[in-house]
Amino acid sequence: MSDQDFANTSDPLGSPKAGLSSDLDNLAAYVSSLTKTPPSPYRDAGGVLTSEGLAGRAVFESRRCGFCHSGSSFTDGKRHDVGTVKPSFGLGIGQPLAGVGFDTPTLKGVWNTAPYLHDGQASTLEDVLNSDEHIIGDALSAAEMGQLVAYLLQIDDREAAPAAVPVPSSSPWDLIVLASIFAAAITGIRMRSNRLKTIPTSWERPN
Numbered sequence: 001m002s003d004q005d006f007a008n009t010s011d012p013l014g015s016p017k018a019g020l021s022s023d024l025d026n027l028a029a030y031v032s033s034l035t036k037t038p039p040s041p042y043r044d045a046g047g048v049l050t051s052e053g054l055a056g057r058a059v060f061e062s063r064r065c066g067f068c069h070s071g072s073s074f075t076d077g078k079r080h081d082v083g084t085v086k087p088s089f090g091l092g093i094g095q096p097l098a099g100v101g102f103d104t105p106t107l108k109g110v111w112n113t114a115p116y117l118h119d120g121q122a123s124t125l126e127d128v129l130n131s132d133e134h135i136i137g138d139a140l141s142a143a144e145m146g147q148l149v150a151y152l153l154q155i156d157d158r159e160a161a162p163a164a165v166p167v168p169s170s171s172p173w174d175l176i177v178l179a180s181i182f183a184a185a186i187t188g189i190r191m192r193s194n195r196l197k198t199i200p201t202s203w204e205r206p207n
């Protein structure tokens with residue numbers, strides 16, 4: 001790659017590097033070919049969800065995790081701020097990360113991929129979920145946490161895409177939430193999502 005090409009594409013989220021270096025193109029082709037997730041050893045002997053895992057799938061649905069962890073890859077491919085941005089993180093593509101956040105990761109194979117989150121700040125799945133900004137509604141009970149973690153540990157290529165989560169409707173409550181988010185944006189006060197009974201619209205960020 002020439003120095004000029006390198007300078008033009010040095011921003012990892014900026015102009016694409018495709019076609020500028022055969023080594024990089026080959027590397028990208030190899031990484032793109034890695035589409036299979038190893039089977040989870042946490043499933044029962046027949047390869048289906050355990051009863052704890054099945055209960056966890058119901059928690060996953062009732063807590064609307066599939067709003068972002070959606071589709072057959074358990075990701076919407078978008079960025080969201082779920083409370084993992086620290087003030088020291090600086091900028092992403094020249095913009096503050098707060099309120100924009102990081103790409104939703106797949107949940108396939110998480111039994112094998114600790115530590116978690118973009119910088120490994122969570123050593124366990126419980127650490128990921130002990131977050132009032134990642135969880136909709138009240139904190140998870142101990143039973144819900146156990147079931148949800150059991151389910152997450154069993155998500156592999158055999159798991160079907162989660163049920164679609166409807167985008168929040170415009171009920172009067174949603175309008176109140178929208179107004180509060182707007183007011184919070186003006187005053188610079190960040191709203192804590194554990195006070196919400198609905199999905200905060202500040203989570204919906206395009207790529």
Ligand code: HEC
Nearest residue numbers: 063065067068080082084102103104105116117118128203
């Ligand atoms: C608003 C969108 C959104 C919702 C709703 C959501 N997540 Fe996430 N999730 C994310 C994003 C974005 C990240 C990555 C954050 C980071 O890397 O800092 C993430 C990361 C994770 C991770 C870590 C995966 C890894 O490989 O590091 C797990 C596990 C997870 N979420 C599970 C859940 C569960 C279970 C629920 C429901 C209780 C849920 N998420 C709800 C957006 C969401």
